[in-house]
Amino acid sequence: MKLSEVEGHMQKAVEATQRSFNTIRTGRANASLLDRIVVDYYGAETPLKSLASINTPDATTIAIQPYDRTTLNAIEKAISLSDVGLTPNNDGSTIRLNIPPLTAERRQEFVKMAGKYAEEQKVSIRNIRRDAIESLRKQEKKGEISEDESRNLQDEVQKLTDKYTEKIEKLLAEKEKDIKTI
Known part of the structure; x- marks a missing residue:
């Protein structure tokens, strides 16, 4: 095994950590919160970002504009059933997700979750x-x-x-700071 291969694998672990961190809510609207959501689209599991345009009009709202209006209910259902913990508001053409401010307890849960993601990738590097x-x-x-x-x-x-372990530690420290910032 070459050192360049080893370094490449370790870099991928750091990138996976960053992707995992992007799915953790920090109290601000972020379209990457919805990255893991898949929608049942005519019998096929399809990523939400393939079916709709997702944007953040302000710091506390995520707007989802489906390319095909017939998918509105399926998207709404997928979000409701996901672990995102947000309630979709459907106005007939757009789905809005309001991001509530995080409680101290919820912030601690997210810090633990970030720590778990970081530890998984450090194990991967080892x-x-x-x-x-x-x-x-x-x-x-x-x-x-x-x-x-x-x-x-x-x-x-x-x-x-x-x-690379240190890089993950830095990412974790940044994410924890982000989560704890009110």
Whole structure:
């Protein structure tokens, strides 16, 4: 396994963390809150963003304008059944989601959720490190690389692990600050 591959996998873990964080509410309207919602569109599970234009006219409202008006009820149902925790308001052409201010208790839940997402990706990075080091040890046993070279590469893998774990920690700190900001 090459160091560039290891670094690429670790970078993907950081990007996955960011995507997960984008789905956590911070008290402000954000279209990415709806990224995980899928709508039953003529029998096919279709992502909401493929069926409608989603925008935020102000800090506390998300407006969903379906491309096809016949999907309004299906979109409304999908949002109601999702874990977003918002009640859709359907005016016949647009669905509006009002983002209520977060309670202190709810903010703490979101901080815990962000911590869980970050920990999952840090575990992912440690697994990438483990696989890379195992690969290097196998190469050393086969005589493909020297013991010194193996040790140096293992040190490099550890440095990459520390670097990307720190990036996730920074993202988590930013998200926590964002969530706790009233």
